[in-house]
Amino acid sequence: MSKPHLRLSGVHRHFGEGETLVRVLEAADLTVASGELVAIVAPSGAGKSTLLHMCGLLERPQGGEIEITGTPTTKLSERGRTLLRRSTIGYVYQFHHLLPEFSAVENVSVPQLIAGKAPAAANKRSMELLELLGVAHRASHRPAELSGGEQQRVAIARAAANHPKVILADEPTGNLDPATSDLVFGALQSLIRDEGAAGLIATHNHDLARRADRIVTLKDGLVQPLTL
Template identity: 80%
Template sequence: MNRPHLILTDVHRHYGDGAKTVRVLEAANLTVASGELVALVAPSGAGKSTLLHLSGLLESPQSGEVEITGIKTSQLGDRGRTQLRRSTVGYVYQFHHLLPEFTALENVSMPQLIAGKSPEQAKGRSMELLDLLGIGQRASHRPAELSGGEQQRVAIARAAANHPKIILADEPTGNLDPETSDIVFAALAALIKDEGAAALIATHNHDLARRADRIVTLKGGLVIPHSL
């Protein structure tokens, strides 16, 4: 097994107090290794988004440990968590959230420029990713000039722009037709393998989930293996 980039150990997360407490995760455990794509399939309200937010350091557990690239995040303050998230986690949402006034190339370059790369470095990395995802010829087009599948592939390239060790995706093909979903998922899977990232992808699409390295679900606050 490759080196684990993401480890959740006995993670607990609940919301509210007293009788109104909603317990979402109870002693949840999960490990995702470099180059591994794990599909998260669970009913709405089971806690998929919570698990993704904890894995991406957007939320903190009440107890338990979230370890990213060997770093135990319970020992970090807010600034340390933010810095670690920015340097190691890429997030792909159901909606692409591209900046409409910028081209595909510029959208992918943006996070790299913010991270301190030169314009030349950012452009080179952006073209590399867009070519890998099969849309290099669309680099100069703005989002409104791209199809839904092309826009989502630009969003995937943007998430991978700074070489994240972990890629998290929340229904990345949820707004696409079946044929386009298949193309986008294949591109995402190829990128994950090529980059050696650890990926956790929440999806309702069982056909796509079967193409992951393994499938997990949430039941009773636990992360458990799942077969479709």
């Protein structure tokens, strides 16, 4: 298997204390390799979003270690975590969060410009991604002029704009009809494989989850394999 871009080792995450203590993760382990897509399927409230937030360095575990491209992150400063997140992680949310005043291609270019890329190079990369995701013909359109599926594919392109080594997606097809969900999931899967990223996606859609390389669930505080 390819080198793992994402590795969780003995990760703990609790909420509350005493009688209200909720143990979300207890010594959880997970490895996702380059070009691999892993689907997380678990009931609401099981901790899928918490797990993704920790993998995305948006939350810290209370124990254990999370490695991104071999770099331990638990003891990194907030600035160190921010810099690593910007350079190596792409995040796709259930709601696209596109900037309404910018066109599709501009939305994809923004994170590249923030990272210091020249405008022409950012535009070229943006158009390549929009082409890969089948929405290049909508490049000049603003989000309000795009369908839900088109908006989400632009959001995926934006997440991949800076060549992240880890792509995380939290219910990215949750607001889409079945046909559009299938299209968006396929685009995300192709992108992860083409870019050689480690992909981790939380979904309630069992049909889509079966298309992933592996399926896991959260049970008894552990990340466990799941067969659907």
